[in-house]
Amino acid sequence: MSKELIDAVVDMREEDAVKIAEDLLNSGANPMGVLDDCREALGIIGSRFAAGECFVPELILAGEMLRQIATLARPRIQQSGSAPQQKLGRIVFGTVEGDIHDIAKDIVVFMLDINGFEVMDLGVDVPAAKFVEAVREFKPQVVGLSGFLTLAYDPMKNTVQALKDAGLRDSVKIMIGGGQMDDQVAAYAKADAYGKDAMAAVTLAKGWVGAK
Amino acid sequence: MPKPADFDKLTPAQKLEARLAAWQNHEGIEFADKEKENEYRFRAQILADVVKLRKPARVPVLIATGFYPFPYAGYTCRDAMYDYDKLGKAMMKFHADFEPDAVASPGLYGPGKAFEVLDYKLYHWPGHGVPETTSYQCAEAEYMKGDEYPDFLKDPSDYFLRFYLPRVFGALEPLKELPPFTNLQELPFVGPGIFHFGLPHIQDALKKLMKAGEISLEWFTRVVEIEKNIITSLGMPKFQGAFSKAPMDVPGDTMRGTKQILLDKFRKPNEIIAASERCAQLMLDMGVRNSVWGGPPTVFFPLHKGADSFMSPADFKKFYWPSLKTVMLGLIKEGLIPFMFVEGSYNQRLDIITDPDIPAGTTIWYFDKTDMKEVRKRLQGWACFSGNFPSSLLKTGTVDQVRSHCRQLLDDLAGDGGYYMVNGAVLDEAIPENLHAYVETVKEYEI
Numbered sequence: 001m002s003k004e005l006i007d008a009v010v011d012m013r014e015e016d017a018v019k020i021a022e023d024l025l026n027s028g029a030n031p032m033g034v035l036d037d038c039r040e041a042l043g044i045i046g047s048r049f050a051a052g053e054c055f056v057p058e059l060i061l062a063g064e065m066l067r068q069i070a071t072l073a074r075p076r077i078q079q080s081g082s083a084p085q086q087k088l089g090r091i092v093f094g095t096v097e098g099d100i101h102d103i104a105k106d107i108v109v110f111m112l113d114i115n116g117f118e119v120m121d122l123g124v125d126v127p128a129a130k131f132v133e134a135v136r137e138f139k140p141q142v143v144g145l146s147g148f149l150t151l152a153y154d155p156m157k158n159t160v161q162a163l164k165d166a167g168l169r170d171s172v173k174i175m176i177g178g179g180q181m182d183d184q185v186a187a188y189a190k191a192d193a194y195g196k197d198a199m200a201a202v203t204l205a206k207g208w209v210g211a212k
Numbered sequence: 213m214p215k216p217a218d219f220d221k222l223t224p225a226q227k228l229e230a231r232l233a234a235w236q237n238h239e240g241i242e243f244a245d246k247e248k249e250n251e252y253r254f255r256a257q258i259l260a261d262v263v264k265l266r267k268p269a270r271v272p273v274l275i276a277t278g279f280y281p282f283p284y285a286g287y288t289c290r291d292a293m294y295d296y297d298k299l300g301k302a303m304m305k306f307h308a309d310f311e312p313d314a315v316a317s318p319g320l321y322g323p324g325k326a327f328e329v330l331d332y333k334l335y336h337w338p339g340h341g342v343p344e345t346t347s348y349q350c351a352e353a354e355y356m357k358g359d360e361y362p363d364f365l366k367d368p369s370d371y372f373l374r375f376y377l378p379r380v381f382g383a384l385e386p387l388k389e390l391p392p393f394t395n396l397q398e399l400p401f402v403g404p405g406i407f408h409f410g411l412p413h414i415q416d417a418l419k420k421l422m423k424a425g426e427i428s429l430e431w432f433t434r435v436v437e438i439e440k441n442i443i444t445s446l447g448m449p450k451f452q453g454a455f456s457k458a459p460m461d462v463p464g465d466t467m468r469g470t471k472q473i474l475l476d477k478f479r480k481p482n483e484i485i486a487a488s489e490r491c492a493q494l495m496l497d498m499g500v501r502n503s504v505w506g507g508p509p510t511v512f513f514p515l516h517k518g519a520d521s522f523m524s525p526a527d528f529k530k531f532y533w534p535s536l537k538t539v540m541l542g543l544i545k546e547g548l549i550p551f552m553f554v555e556g557s558y559n560q561r562l563d564i565i566t567d568p569d570i571p572a573g574t575t576i577w578y579f580d581k582t583d584m585k586e587v588r589k590r591l592q593g594w595a596c597f598s599g600n601f602p603s604s605l606l607k608t609g610t611v612d613q614v615r616s617h618c619r620q621l622l623d624d625l626a627g628d629g630g631y632y633m634v635n636g637a638v639l640d641e642a643i644p645e646n647l648h649a650y651v652e653t654v655k656e657y658e659i
Contacts, residue, residue, distance in 0.1 A: 012478055052560075056521050057474035064475065098346040100336055103470050125342070150278070150603050150640045151346050179556075180603055180637050188608035197521070 002029075002037050009041035009065055012058060021069040031073040038066050042114045050199040056107065059198060063110045087118040089209035092134045093144040094122030095178075096155035101148035104178055104198075108144065111198040117142075117205060128155070128162035135168045142205045143172045145191065148179040156181075156189040164190075173208040175201060214239070215505045227547020228574065231509035232260050235449070239506030244445045251447030255313045259451055259632070263549060263596045265573045267629035271622060273654035274451065274598075275647070276578075277316035278638035279338075279347045281306035288345050289640075290338035293324030296434040300441070307442050309644075310651055313632075314451035318438045322348075323431035326424040331382030334466055347640050352469035355379045358476070361483035364463070365490050370394070376467060383420040386413045452551065453510040454502035456543075459491035459535035460484065464517040473517060477531065488535035496542040503548055510551040510576065511543050519556030528561055537567060544574045551576045554599075555637075558582045562590040570595075580636040588625050597625075601635045601650065606642040611649045618653035626659050 002024055008017035024034050045062050048054040091112055095105050102124050109121045120138045122130055135143060143163070145156050156176055163169045174191040177200070186194035192208075195201040206212065216222070216230055236256040243249040258268035279289045285302035292299055303318045324337060334355070335341075337348035355376055356364060364371045370392050378388040395405040408414050442448060457465070463484065464473035476484050499511035517523075518532035540550040552575060558565065559582055572594045579587060579599035591597045601621060605614055618633070625631045633654045639647075 014478060055523055055527075057477050057523060060471055060474050061478050098343050100342060100349050100351065103352075149347060149349070150607060150637060153604070153607055153641060182602060182604050184602065184604045184608050188604075 001033070001040075005034065005037045006041045006044070009038060009062065010044050012061055014061060014065055017065045018068050018072075022072055025072055025076055031076040034073050035070065035077075038069055039114060042066065042111075046111060046115070046199050046202065049197070050203075059107050059111065063107070066114070085116070088116040088206065088211045089118070089142065090138055090140040091117050091119045091142040091144055091205060092122065092131065092138055092140045092172075093119055093146070094126035094131065094134075095124040095146040095148075096152050096159055097125055097127045098155055099147045099149055099152045099178075100124045101146070101178070104148070105146040108146065108177065108195075108198045108201045111202050112144075112205060115202045115206070116211070128159040131159050132162050132166045132168065135163060135172060136166070140172060141209050143174045144201060144205075145174065145176045145189070146178045147176070147181060150180050152178065152181075153185055153188060156185070156191065160190045173204075175204050177201060222547070224545050224547055224574075225571075228509065228544075228549070229547075231503075231505075231547050232263075234506045235508050236260055238449075241440070241443060241506070243447065248445065248447035252443070252449055255447070256449040259313065259449065262630055262632050263573065263576060265593060265596065265630040267659060268632075271626050271654050271657055271659060272313040272632040273651050274314050274632060274634040275310060275312040275316060275651070276635050276638045277306070277320075278640040279321070280639040280642055281316070283345070283641070284309075284644065288338060289347055290324070290344040292321040293327075293337060293348075294339075296431065296438075300434065300438040303438055304442060304445075307446050307448060310647055311446070311448075312651060313448070315439060315442050315448045317435075317450070317452060318442075319432075319435045323427050326427040326431070329383060329420050329424045329427065332380065333382060334380045350466070352466075352471070354469055354472055356463065356467035358468075358472065358480065361463075361480065361487055364467075365483075365486055367392070367394075368490060368494060380466070383424075384417050386411075386417040389414065450508050451510065452512045453504065453508040454499050454548070455512050456495045456499035456502075456539065457491075458513055458515050458518060458532065459488040459495050459539060460518065460532045461514075461516045462491040462495065463487045470517070474522060477523065477527065481531070484531055488531065489538075492535040492538040492542075496539045499539065499543050499548060499550075500546050503546075509547065510549045512551045512553065514553045514555060516555055518558075518561070519554070520558060520560050521556060525560045525564060529564055533564055537569070540570060540575065544571065549574060549576060551578065553578045553580070554582060555580045559586065562586060566590050566594055578634060584621065585624055588631075592628055592630060596630050596632070598632045598634045599636050601633060603635050603637045603639055603642075606635060606639065606646045606650060609646060611645050614646045614649045615653045618650055619657070622654065622657045622659075626657065629659075 005020045008020055021034050025031060042062055045054060045058055049059060093109050095101055109119050112119050120134055122134055145159055147156060160174055175193050175195050176186050176189060176191045177195045181194055183194050193204050195204050238252055258270060258272045261268040262272060279292060281302040282289055282292045285305050287298045287302055299318055327337060334351060335348045336351050338344045338346055342349055374388055374390055378385045390408050391405055396402055468476060518528050543550050576596045577591060581600060584600045587597050605617055
C-alpha cells in the first residue's frame with residue numbers, strides 16, 4: 001500500500017498522483033495494488049462527499065486521476081493475468097428518454113463502479129424499451145434512472161411501467177435521481193427510492209444487494 | 213412619467229425609486245380598461261412592496277414558467293419555437309386561466325428557424341435533437357479550449373467573433389478566418405484587412421447571419437406584441453427586466469462546460485479568476501444596457517456553477533462571489549435590482565451572500581431548493597426572498613398536498629413581508645388543478 005499515492009489522490013494533487021502511480025508501476029509494483037490504493041483514496045473522498053466536506057469537482061477530478069492511472073496500470077494487469085475483482089452486483093443505469101444530461105449520471109456511474117458494482121451505462125435519452133432489453137440481457141439487481149428536468153418525470157414512470165409490463169419489475173430495485181427529482185417523484189414513478197447524490201446511490205445499491 | 217432629465221445625478225436609492233415608479237405607473241402602456249389598469253397597479257404595488265421589504269396587501273404569487281403553457285394549450289414544445297400564432301395563443305391562455313401576478317416571458321423560447329439557419333450546436337431543441345414534446349437542453353462541449361483563456365482575456369469580443377461563435381454556430385464557421393478588426397488602422401491596412409469579406413464562403417456565412425437576423429426580427433416583433441397583449445388585456449406587469457449572468461458562469465456554462473470548468477478549478481484556478489474578473493464589466497454593461505425605462509427595474513441572473521454541490525464555501529468566496537458582487541453593486545449603483553435565481557441550493561452560502569456591502573432592499577433572491585426557513589432567518593429585513601415551491605408537487609401531487617404545502621410555506625415565510633411565492637424550478641409539466649390550487653391558496657392567504 002502506498003500512503004503517498006493515497007494522500008496525493010485524496011488531496012487532489014493530480015500531477016503528483018499520476019507521477020507516483022507511474023513510478024510505482026515502473027518499479028514493479030503490483031498494478032492491482034496500485035488500483036486498490038486508488039480505490040481506498042476514492043473511498044475516503046466518497047465519505048468526505050457524503051459528509052459535505054468535498055463536492056462534485058473533487059469527484060470529477062478523482063475520476064480523471066483514476067482514469068489516467070488505470071490507463072497506465074491496465075496493460076500490466078493483462079500481462080500479470082491478475083484475477084478480476086469480485087463484483088457486489090450488477091446495475092443498469094441511464095438518463096431517461098427526452099433528457100440528454102449526462103454529468104450527474106456519469107458521476108453516479110463512476111461512484112457505483114468504484115464501489116464494486118458492475119454498471120451497464122446506457123447513456124442519455126434512453127427509451128424505456130432499451131432499459132427493458134438491458135435488464136433482460138444483463139440481469140441487474142438494480143436499475144438507476146437519471147433525469148435533470150421535470151420533463152423526465154413521465155419517462156421515468158413509463159420506464160418503470162415498461163419493466164412491469166415485461167414481467168421484470170420484481171427482479172430489480174429501481175432508484176431515481178437528478179436535478180428536479182425527489183421522494184415525491186419516486187412515488188409518482190413507482191420507483192423504490194430517490195437518491196439525492198452519488199453516495200446516496202451507492203448506499204441504496206449496497207443496501208439492496210446486501211453489501212456493507 | 214418620463215426619465216428625469218437629471219437621472220444621472222440622482223443617488224442610487226433615488227434612481228431605484230424613479231425606476232420603480234416608472235414601472236408601477238406603466239410608462240408607455242395603454243390598458244384595455246380602467247379595471248385592468250387597476251389590476252396592473254395593484255400587482256405592481258405588491259411586488260414593489262416585497263422588493264422594498266414591506267408587508268404587501270397580499271402575498272404575490274408567480275409561476276416560473278418553462279414550456280408548460282404549450283402542452284396545456286394542446287400544442288407541442290416545438291410550436292413555441294416555430295409557430296408564433298400558437299406561441300401567442302398558448303401564452304395568453306396560460307396567463308388568463310391561471311392569473312399569476314406577473315407575466316411569464318414569451319421570449320424564453322427563441323426562434324427555432326433562426327437556430328436552424330445558424331446550425332446552432334450549443335443546444336438541442338424540440339424536434340431538433342430532442343423530441344418535439346421536450347424543452348430545449350444544453351449540449352455542453354469545450355467550445356473554448358483549455359489553453360485559450362489567454363486569447364479570451366486579451367480581447368473577449370474578438371475571441372467571440374473569431375473563435376467561440378464559429379464553433380457554436382456551424383453556419384458561422386468561416387468567420388474563424390477573419391483577421392481582427394483592430395487590424396484596420398491606417399489606409400494601407402484597410403484593403404488587406406477586409407478582402408476576406410469578398411470570399412464566397414465568408415459571404416455565405418454572413419448571408420446566413422442576415423437571414424437568421426430577419427427571422428429573429430420577425431420573432432422579436434411578435435414576442436413584444438404578445439407580451440403587450442397579455443399586460444394590457446389581463447392587467448399583469450412584467451417582473452423580470454433585463455438579463456445578465458454571474459461572471460464565472462460565462463466561461464463555466466457555455467464556453468468550457470460544467471465538467472471542464474470544475475476541473476479548471478484545480479488545473480487553472482488563476483485563469484478562472486482572471487476570466488471572471490474580465491467578464492464582470494461585460495455582464496454589468498449587459499444588465500444596464502438591456503434595462504428599459506418603464507419596464508421592471510430588475511436584472512435577472514440564473515446562477516449555476518456556484519451552487520452548494522459545485523464547490524466549497526471557501527471556493528465560492530474565492531472563485532464565484534467576488535466578480536458576481538462587483539456586477540451586483542454596479543447595477544445597484546444604477547438603481548437596478550439584481551434578481552438572483554439560485555438554481556440548485558445555497559444552504560452553505562447564505563452567510564456569504566448576505567454581504568454587508570449590499571444595501572437592504574436592493575436585491576431579490578429566488579431559490580430553487582434552498583432551505584427556506586434558513587433563508588428567512590438570514591435574509592429577512594435585508595432582501596426580498598422567494599422560491600422552493602417544489603415543481604414536482606405541481607406535477608405529481610394532489611390538490612390537497614399542494615394547498616397544504618403552500619400554506620406551510622406561507623406560515624413559515626410570509627409574516628413580515630419581503631416574500632413572494634414562486635415554484636423552485638421552471639415549470640414544464642403540471643396538473644392544471646394543482647396549479648390553480650397553488651395560485652388560489654396564495655391569493656386567499658391573509659397576512
